[in-house]
Amino acid sequence: MSEVVITVRGESNARVRAEEAAVRVTVITDGPARGPVVERAQERASTVQDGLVAHLRSGEVSEWSSARVSVWSDRPWNNEGTQLPLVHHAAVELSATFTDAGALSWWLGDVAESDDVQVTAVEWRLSSETRARVERDVAADAVHVAVERAAAYADALGLASVTAVEIADAGLLAARPENPTVFAARAMSADSGPSFSLQPPEIVVSSTVEGRFRAE
Secondary structure, rough: OOEEEEEEEEEEEEEEEOOEEEEEEEEEEEEHHHHHHHHHHHHHHHHHHHHHHHHOOOEEEEEEEEEEEEEEEEEOOOOOOEOOOOEEEEEEEEEEEEHOOOOOOOOHHHHHOOOOOEEEEEEEEHHHHHHHHHHHHHHHHHHHHHHHHHHHHHHHHHOOOOEEEEEEEEEOOOOOOOOOOOEEEEEEOOOOOOOOOOOEEEEHHHHHHHEEEOOO
């Protein structure tokens, strides 16, 4: 046995506590008169914005925006099939990135007291700098795992020299590549319950590589 080609897969993952949370809230108002409905939405949205500005100044929010405003009208139907008078609606969507879980909990509890405000999403994530660093480390570790596996196979065959021929993202060495996902991230946390005392979950960053080695 002079030469053998060994193809292996290497996987690695790391768990890192989430550093920030992207939150979206929507201020929604409705009523029979368009003007008062729009005015009430603007006033409530302004109050929410004031709170975000205060957190931004204190360093607990890194950015915020209110880029989407919607105003529309419709004529609802009652249970008897009769069309009711025109109802006007207004909605203002705001988003912010919190870097402090305690401040986020306090803010959510404050805005949720209003019937006009709906919390539509809270997405935990890593900062861009941390994610880049963790992805590099996890990718390098996945390659090390692939090298060790190839060396183990070679040793079992009685071969001493192992040389890397190809290293690729998962799926790229296959004859018909699937949709490869080099890095996958997911949040792992317990149910936060009905309160707004939020605890940042762990973000799991994973990497999978495939390697082809020549052993002789």
